[in-house]
Amino acid sequence: MTDTEQQLKLVDESPISPVERRNSLEAHLKHRPERSELVDKNILPASTAAPGLQAHQKELEKHMLEDKLNDKISHRPDPEDLIKEGVLHDDPRTVAQDEAAKKYKEAIEDEYAKREGGA
Template sequence: MADQQQQQTADKVVDEAPISPVERRNSLEQHLQHRPDRSELVERNILPASTAAPGLQAHQKELERSMRADTLNEKIAHRPSPEELLKKGVLDEDPRSPDEKYKEAIEDEYAKREGGA
């Protein structure tokens, strides 16, 4: 009974009358008046903050990405080896095999996901 009343109310709310061209134009004008400006869209991360032409923005992003990759590769290349870190006392020797470490890490991850550890 309640479902039937809700359905009837929903049917009454839907207005299927055609919209006149004047109302449509007025609606569009109202939406355009309340349109956010570019700076607000940049703040909300909808538009990129770049001042480059739209045709160049994709190339600019790719360039930034490759520069970031080059920087990371350079840092990784100069990273000390595990043996050096063991000698300096930064790392402790772990008597477990890599398979045992992996198995324990997987178990810990499952426990975290299930709300355990």
């Protein structure tokens, strides 16, 4: 027998009386965790908005954060200004381009070496 067949045989399929079912439900509800505990465990959101509005609230918060970050980025000084002020020594855009060109050249050389049976 496979594990799933054994597990299926272990399931108790005997009927349960309505009284036992009600008692079982009441026992589980007595031990139900508080809302604050569920919020602490990130099971429930901390929002007090209606459940139907929580998705819209989360989407709104996301868009507000996006707008805030875009505003900050738009007011960010150019690298040329930072070089003039002495904050930067080299333009990071040219350094990144130089590094990318170097990595590309190394990758091409590695590929040629592999094809020739070298590396």
